Amino acid sequence: MSKRYATGFSVVRVSGLSMIPALAPRDLLVVRWGGDVGVGDVVVVEHPKHPDLLLIKRLVRIDDDGAWVMGDNPGASDDSRDFGAVHSDAIVGRALARVWPWPWQSMLHLR
Numbered sequence: 001m002s003k004r005y006a007t008g009f010s011v012v013r014v015s016g017l018s019m020i021p022a023l024a025p026r027d028l029l030v031v032r033w034g035g036d037v038g039v040g041d042v043v044v045v046e047h048p049k050h051p052d053l054l055l056i057k058r059l060v061r062i063d064d065d066g067a068w069v070m071g072d073n074p075g076a077s078d079d080s081r082d083f084g085a086v087h088s089d090a091i092v093g094r095a096l097a098r099v100w101p102w103p104w105q106s107m108l109h110l111r
Contacts, residue, residue, distance in 0.1 A: 007034035014026065018057070018076050020073040030095070030097045031094065031095055037059055038059065043069060045092065057069035065084070067090070068085050
């Protein structure tokens with residue numbers, strides 16, 4: 001994980017349609033910055049061509065080439081199918097829970 005981001009927790013807002021049906025625009029997520037991630041986790045990753053842009057994607061594979069991240073909605077996602085594997089340091093956080101809107105039913109889909 002990138003050392004640019006301090007460890008800790010914060011709330012982030014989802015924008016875009018790439019993670020539907022698990023996450024929708026304006027959903028609020030509790031994100032843990034730093035720490036370990038695993039395949040199946042919803043992660044926050046720096047876009048490889050635009051490092052100031054953070055993406056919310058699912059970690060689908062880790063191999064010698066790096067980490068592969070994809071949106072749950074392939075038709076609306078800019079992900080590893082477009083830009084390839086990302087370096088593990090580009091993964092800066094993991095979504096722990098959706099906290100808005102209520103009910104928190106999609107919490108189960110985050111891992």
